[in-house]
Amino acid sequence: MITYLDSLFKGGNFLINIEQVNFSYQGEETHGSLNQINIHIKNGECILLCGKSGCGKTTITKLINGLIPHFNQGQLTGKTVVDGMIVADTPMYQLSEKVGSVFQNPKSQFFNIDSDSELAFGLENNGIAPDIIRQQVNKTVHDLHIENLLHRDIFTMSGGEKQTLAFASVYAMNPEIYVLDEPSANLDRASTLTLGKQLKHIKSQGKSIIVAEHRLYYLTDIIDRAIFIVDGKIIKEYSREEFLKLTDEERHQMGLRTIYQKNPPYTIKSDIDGELQVKNLSVKDKQHIIFDNVNFSVSSGEILGILGSNGTGKTTLMRCLAGLLKEHSGEVLHHGKKLSLKERNAICYMIMQDVNHQLFGESVWSECELSRDEKITDTEIENSLTFFDLLDFKDKHPMALSGGQKQRLAIVTGIVAGKKILIFDEPTSGLDYDHMCIVSQTLKDLAKQGHIILVVTHDMEFLEMTCNQVVQIGGNYF
Amino acid sequence: MNETNSKGIRLDPRTELLLLIIANVVAFTYSAQWIEFAVIGILALLLICCGCIKSALKWIVFFICLVGIQYYVIPILPKILVIMFSVLTVYIRKLFPCLMIGALILKTTPVRFLIISLRKWHIPQKMIIPLSITLRYFPAIKEEQRHIRDAMKLRKIRGFSRKLECMVVPMLMSATGTADELSAAAITRGIENPIEKTCIVDLRFHIQDYICLIVGCIFIIAANITY
Numbered sequence: 001m002i003t004y005l006d007s008l009f010k011g012g013n014f015l016i017n018i019e020q021v022n023f024s025y026q027g028e029e030t031h032g033s034l035n036q037i038n039i040h041i042k043n044g045e046c047i048l049l050c051g052k053s054g055c056g057k058t059t060i061t062k063l064i065n066g067l068i069p070h071f072n073q074g075q076l077t078g079k080t081v082v083d084g085m086i087v088a089d090t091p092m093y094q095l096s097e098k099v100g101s102v103f104q105n106p107k108s109q110f111f112n113i114d115s116d117s118e119l120a121f122g123l124e125n126n127g128i129a130p131d132i133i134r135q136q137v138n139k140t141v142h143d144l145h146i147e148n149l150l151h152r153d154i155f156t157m158s159g160g161e162k163q164t165l166a167f168a169s170v171y172a173m174n175p176e177i178y179v180l181d182e183p184s185a186n187l188d189r190a191s192t193l194t195l196g197k198q199l200k201h202i203k204s205q206g207k208s209i210i211v212a213e214h215r216l217y218y219l220t221d222i223i224d225r226a227i228f229i230v231d232g233k234i235i236k237e238y239s240r241e242e243f244l245k246l247t248d249e250e251r252h253q254m255g256l257r258t259i260y261q262k263n264p265p266y267t268i269k270s271d272i273d274g275e276l277q278v279k280n281l282s283v284k285d286k287q288h289i290i291f292d293n294v295n296f297s298v299s300s301g302e303i304l305g306i307l308g309s310n311g312t313g314k315t316t317l318m319r320c321l322a323g324l325l326k327e328h329s330g331e332v333l334h335h336g337k338k339l340s341l342k343e344r345n346a347i348c349y350m351i352m353q354d355v356n357h358q359l360f361g362e363s364v365w366s367e368c369e370l371s372r373d374e375k376i377t378d379t380e381i382e383n384s385l386t387f388f389d390l391l392d393f394k395d396k397h398p399m400a401l402s403g404g405q406k407q408r409l410a411i412v413t414g415i416v417a418g419k420k421i422l423i424f425d426e427p428t429s430g431l432d433y434d435h436m437c438i439v440s441q442t443l444k445d446l447a448k449q450g451h452i453i454l455v456v457t458h459d460m461e462f463l464e465m466t467c468n469q470v471v472q473i474g475g476n477y478f
Numbered sequence: 479m480n481e482t483n484s485k486g487i488r489l490d491p492r493t494e495l496l497l498l499i500i501a502n503v504v505a506f507t508y509s510a511q512w513i514e515f516a517v518i519g520i521l522a523l524l525l526i527c528c529g530c531i532k533s534a535l536k537w538i539v540f541f542i543c544l545v546g547i548q549y550y551v552i553p554i555l556p557k558i559l560v561i562m563f564s565v566l567t568v569y570i571r572k573l574f575p576c577l578m579i580g581a582l583i584l585k586t587t588p589v590r591f592l593i594i595s596l597r598k599w600h601i602p603q604k605m606i607i608p609l610s611i612t613l614r615y616f617p618a619i620k621e622e623q624r625h626i627r628d629a630m631k632l633r634k635i636r637g638f639s640r641k642l643e644c645m646v647v648p649m650l651m652s653a654t655g656t657a658d659e660l661s662a663a664a665i666t667r668g669i670e671n672p673i674e675k676t677c678i679v680d681l682r683f684h685i686q687d688y689i690c691l692i693v694g695c696i697f698i699i700a701a702n703i704t705y
Contacts, residue, residue, distance in 0.1 A: 125669050
C-alpha cells in the first residue's frame with residue numbers, strides 16, 4: 001500500500017517528471033530557452049539529450065539538478081519532480097544528495113587544490129561521519145580505478161584527469177541520478193572512452209543517467225533513449241535501436257555528430273622535403289624529456305593534423321614551433337633555412353583552445369589594428385573581416401561575440417599580423433556538427449590562401465574531414 | 479603532495495599560526511642580542527625537524543651574512559651608507575622569525591589544513607568560504623597568465639601599461655565565467671547545506687605542538703624581562 005502511494009506520489013513509477021515546462025533565461029530571448037517540454041524518466045534509464053548548440057539541452061539538465069530555478073534566473077512555468085521532490089520547492093543541498101552533476105569544463109568544477117579533499121568535499125558538506133566518508137572514498141577509488149589520481153595537486157592534472165576526478169567526486173556522493181552536461185567536450189579519445197566505461201558501470205548499478213552531449217560515439221551502448229531537441233522543443237524521441245539506425249545523412253541534417261568511433265586517415269607522409277620541416281625536434285624541461293625526435297614536414301596549402309593523447313606534449317610542441325619555448329635539440333627549417341626562436345615567433349601564430357586568452361582589444365577593429373603588420377592596409381583588414389563574416393561587428397567588443405566569431409577574429413588577427421603558419425589547438429572542442437563543418441571549411445580556405453596549417457585535435461570526425469596528413473606525438477594513439 | 483610527506487615531524491596548522499603570532503610579539507619586544515640568536519637558532523632547528531633542511535640552511539646563511547655585515551662591514555663604511563645599511567640589516571633581521579615560520583607553513587601545510595583549523599576555531603563560514611575560494615584561485619590565475627603571456631608574445635604587444643591592460647581584461651572576463659561555473663559546481667555538491675560540516679582529516683595537538691608553544695611562551699617572557 002505504501003509503495004503504491006509512494007509510486008503515485010512520484011508520478012506513476014517515474015523517477016523524473018518534467019511536465020509542461022517553459023523557460024527562458026533572463027535577458028535571453030531564444031538561446032537555450034525551452035518550449036513545452038515533457039520528459040518522463042524511469043529509474044535506471046539512460047537518456048541522451050541531443051541537438052545543435054543552443055537548442056536547450058543544457059537547460060533541461062539544469063531543470064533536473066535544480067540550477068533552474070535556484071541558480072539561473074529566468075521565466076519558468078510548469079513543474080519538475082525528481083524522486084518525489086518538487087525541484088522548485090526543494091533546497092539545492094537536498095537535491096544534491098540525490099542528483100549528482102558533472103559539467104563541461106574540467107577547470108572550473110573542482111573546489112580544492114588537492115585531489116583527496118576534492119573526493120571528500122561533497123560528503124563533508126553533507127555532514128557525513130568521517131569514517132563513512134573514508135569508506136566511500138576508498139570504494140570510489142577502487143570502483144573507478146583511479147589510484148593514480150590520489151594525493152595529487154589538481155593543477156598539475158591533465159584535462160582528462162580533472163574530468164575523471166570530477167566524475168569520481170560525484171560518484172563518491174553516491175547519487176541516484178547522474179546529470180552530465182557535455183562531459184566529453186574537453187577530453188581526448190582515451191579519456192572519453194574511460195568516461196564511457198564509467199557510465200556503463202553506474203548504469204549497471206541501476207543509477208539513472210541524463211547526458212546532454214555532442215559527441216555520441218562513446219554513448220551508443222549505454223543509452224536507452226535519445227531525445228532530439230530543436231529550438232527548445234522536443235522534436236522526436238528515439239529508442240536506442242531507432243537512433244542507431246539513423247543514416248549519416250539524416251544525422252547530419254539533424255546537426256548531430258557521428259556515432260562511430262572513427263580512426264584517422266592513415267596517411268602519415270614520410271617525405272621530408274616540404275616547405276616547413278621539423279627535424280629530430282626534442283624539448284626538455286628541468287627534469288625530463290617532454291617529447292623526443294619529432295619529425296614531419298608540411299607545405300603551403302596543406303593541413304597537418306597532430307595527434308597524441310593528453311600529456312604527450314602536444315601543447316609543448318606547439319609552443320616550441322611558435323617560438324615561445326626553446327628546443328633542446330633538433331631544428332625547424334623554412335625553405336631549407338633554419339629558424340631561430342625569434343624567427344619562428346615572427347611567422348607562426350597560435351589559435352588557442354580558449355580564444356578568450358588572446359583577445360585584448362576594445363572592438364573588433366581595434367583588435368585587428370593592435371596586431372597588424374605595417375604592410376597591411378585598411379582595405380586588407382576589411383577584406384579579411386568580410387571573408388570571415390565579421391565586418392558587420394567591427395565596432396563590437398570582442399567579448400560580446402559568439403564563440404565561433406571570437407575564434408574567427410583570432411584567426412583574422414593572425415592573418416593581419418602577416419603570419420604564414422597558423423597553429424590551431426583543439427579548434428572544435430564542444431562544437432556540434434554544423435559548427436564543426438564551418439571550422440573545417442575555414443581551415444581549408446586558409447590553406448587555399450597559402451597558409452601552412454597545423455591542427456592539434458582529438459576530434460577524429462573533424463580530422464577526417466579536414467586534414468591532408470597526420471603526425472603522432474608520443475607513441476601510438478590507437 | 480604534502481600529505482604524504484613523511485620526513486620529519488608534523489605540526490598542527492593551529493600551532494603554526496600561533497607561533498607566527500608569538501614570533502611577532504617576540505621580534506618587537508626583545509632587546510637582548512642573545513634572544514635574537516636563540517630564536518633564529520631554534521626556528522632553524524624546527525625547520526630541520528619538519529624536514530625542510532635546505533630551507534633552514536638558507537635562512538641561517540642569510541642571517542649570518544646580515545650579522546657579518548653589521549659587525550664587520552658597517553664600521554668601515556662612509557656615514558651615508560651606514561644609515562642605509564644598518565636599517566637594512568637590523569630591520570630585515572627583525573622580520574626573520576616571521577619569515578621563517580611563514581616558510582614553514584608554506585612548505586608543510588596544505589591550504590586545506592589551514593582552512594580546517596580556521597573552522598575548528600569557529601571562524602564563521604562567511605569568512606572561510608571566500609578565503610578558501612581566493613586561495614583556490616591563485617594557482618588558476620597563474621595558469622591563465624601563462625596562456626595570456628603566450629598570446630601577447632605572438633602578437634608583439636609591448637610596453638608595460640599595454641601589457642598590464644592586456645593581462646587584466648581577459649583575466650577579468652574569464653574570472654566572471656569561472657566564478658559562475660565554480661558556484662554552480664559547488665552548490666550541486668551541497669555547499670549550502672546548513673548541517674555542520676565534517677572532515678576526514680583528523681587534526682589534533684600532539685606532544686610536539688605543546689613543546690613548540692611552551693618554548694614560544696618562554697621566549698615571550700624572556701624577551702620582556704631581559705635587557
